[in-house]
Amino acid sequence: MxxxxxxxxxxxxxxxxxxxxxxxxxxxxxxxxxxxxxxxxxxxxxxxxxxxxxxxxxxxxxxxxxxxxxxxxxxxxxxxxxxxxxxxxxxxxxxxxxxxxxxxxxxxxxxxxxxxxxxxxxxxxxxxxxxxxxxxxxxxxxxxxxxxxxxxxxxxxxxxxxxxxxxxxxxxxxxxxxxxxxxxxxxxxxxxxxxxxxxxxxxxxxxxxxxxxxxxxxxxxxxxxxxxxxxxxxxxxxxxxxxxxxRGARSHGQISGYAATFDPRPGSGRPGNLERAIRGALADAELGPRDIALVLADGAGEPEQDLAEARALAAVFGPGGVPVTVPKTMTGRLYAGAAPLDLVTALFALRDGVVPPTVHVDGPAPGCDIDLVTGSPRPVEGDAALIVARGRGGFNSAMVVRRPPTD
The missing domain is CATH 3.40.47.10 (Thiolase/Chalcone synthase)
Incomplete structure (x- = not known):
């Protein structure tokens, strides 16, 4: 190991x-x-x-x-x-x-x-x-x-x-x-x-x-x-x-991959770099898109930002290629506390084989080609999850977590 x-x-x-x-x-x-x-x-x-x-x-x-x-x-x-x-x-x-x-x-x-x-x-x-x-x-x-x-x-x-x-x-x-x-x-x-x-x-x-x-x-x-x-x-x-x-400690899971990027200034005409952060996290974890069982999305709740995130996810995983969820719809956006809480959610989702829902949302808007989990929890199988987090001003971060390591 x-x-x-x-x-x-x-x-x-x-x-x-x-x-x-x-x-x-x-x-x-x-x-x-x-x-x-x-x-x-x-x-x-x-x-x-x-x-x-x-x-x-x-x-x-x-x-x-x-x-x-x-x-x-x-x-x-x-x-x-x-x-x-x-x-x-x-x-x-x-x-x-x-x-x-x-x-x-x-x-x-x-x-x-x-x-x-x-x-x-x-x-x-x-x-x-x-x-x-x-x-x-x-x-x-x-x-x-x-x-x-x-x-x-x-x-x-x-x-x-x-x-x-x-x-x-x-x-x-x-x-x-x-x-x-x-x-x-x-x-x-x-x-x-x-x-x-x-x-x-x-x-x-x-x-x-x-x-x-x-x-x-x-x-x-x-x-x-x-x-x-x-x-x-x-x-x-x-x-x-x-x-x-x-020391015989229990492991909830492992931090396997991470990458961060920064978007160009608004109005520059250059594309955002969220996709590059996602691909970088996967590469750091030495995993491919098919190895990811679920995505905890940033879910800004702003049409332009949501569309950009959905397009980045579709570019990496394919349209509807991986279950996506935003449990923050139950808590609000916790700013610096949000992504660590999503990380915990991802570890528990892998542990229990279930994706929690994005509540209150009926389905993705036109152009958002993602498999958004809504309504009720969905069973899932897999060993790895992706967490996406974005900050005002152009910050993008992505992290891959996996099930606890085994001998």
Whole structure:
């Protein structure tokens, strides 16, 4: 067996489930976590729906001293990292601090914390601004807090590339595993559902204005007119396959291939490079299109972007050549947390031989020649899956995951 990079631990917080198995069971049921925003009154905003994580009390999952120091996104990351490490079964004493690292993705940082403290600044005076504001809002805060909490003094980093960042962070962690670091925490969490965060997202002009949770986020559908934001994501524990096997760890699957590209500027007349990212990930995994059992698509929910993704998939796999799904229709787009959550979904889909549905969508729009799984879960056989993630500004990332390695 080659020394593959394997996933030995998973921690999930999603709008339709807290905990990896809870999320997966809800996803197979087609259970949506999208609804009207409850964390504040959204009535004055043109977009009022979101995928909120409900039932999460920070004091139940985060040390009390850290609660006033951290934004909601960091509280998610801290809880997810605890679960991912516990799931890995790692004995903390078996590695030195320098042998453990962390790379996370973030698209928004601590928006809610920042909004609150800026409110204190302008509504009261500078003395009422928390000293923790100096770092709690920052994109790298999750990496820093996880490093401190778990004494991770090996390679560290943060990736900020919107949706694509979730895969980019996992890929960077994989590189460190390949270079000899025994263990890496990675993945992404985002939580920007506050007035400041929602205003920032609305300014991009790509959020759906529908008030119907069943018709607001319709990727690849003829009625698509934007997406619904969400919060949450997944944290993963990565290890080398040989080491994981030697210590008797369970493997959820392996990270087999990855590639990233960047699109030319709009109006340049040059084609996008998503297809090249997909082919690069397949080549890195040493697999061909026929080896892929299913695709977790990015599913922007914007007609032009959806058509471009569908054409890239059809170019690689052939029209309708592979089952495609967008479970994000149950959670909203979680930004940096979306792709790691799709990665978890892909691993569980391969494990259980079933593709979860793209809910609310009846079928692909004209020109989108893909085999979109809708309605209910579909049985599938195969050993590998592709995850696609795209970020605003032209970022494209693709990753191939496989079933756990065998001797």
């Amino acid at each position: 080659t020394n593959a990079t394997v996933v030995t631990g998973i921690g999930v917080l999603a709008p339709n489930g807290i905990g990896a198995e809870e999320f997966w069971e809800a996803t197979l049921r087609g259970e949506s976590g999208i609804g009207r925003i409850t964390r504040f009154d959204p009535s004055s905003y043109p977009s009022r729906l979101a995928g909120e994580v409900t039932g999460f009390s920070p004091r139940d999952h985060v040390p009390s001293r850290l609660v006033p120091q951290t934004d909601r996104t960091t509280q998610f990351a801290l809880a997810g990292s605890d679960w991912a490490l516990a799931d890995s079964g790692l004995d903390a004493e078996s590695l030195t601090a320098d042998e453990r690292g962390v790379v996370t993705a973030s698209a928004s940082g601590g928006f809610e914390f920042g909004q609150r403290e800026l409110g204190h600044l302008w509504g009261k005076d500078p003395k009422h601004v928390s000293a923790y504001m100096s770092f709690a809002w920052f994109y790298a805060v999750n990496t820093g807090q996880l490093s401190i909490r778990h004494d991770l003094r090996g390679p560290t980093g943060v990736v900020v590339t919107d949706q694509a960042g979730g895969l980019d962070a996992v890929a960077q962690a994989r590189r460190r595993i390949r270079k000899g670091t025994p263990l890496m925490l990675t993945g992404g969490m985002d939580a920007s559902l506050c007035p400041y965060g929602l205003a920032a997202q609305i300014s991009a002009g790509i959020l759906s204005g529908s008030d119907d949770p069943g018709r607001a986020y319709l990727p690849f559908d003829a009625a698509a007119d934007g997406h619904v934001p969400g919060e949450g994501g997944a944290i993963l524990t990565l290890e080398g396959g040989d080491r994981a096997r030697e």
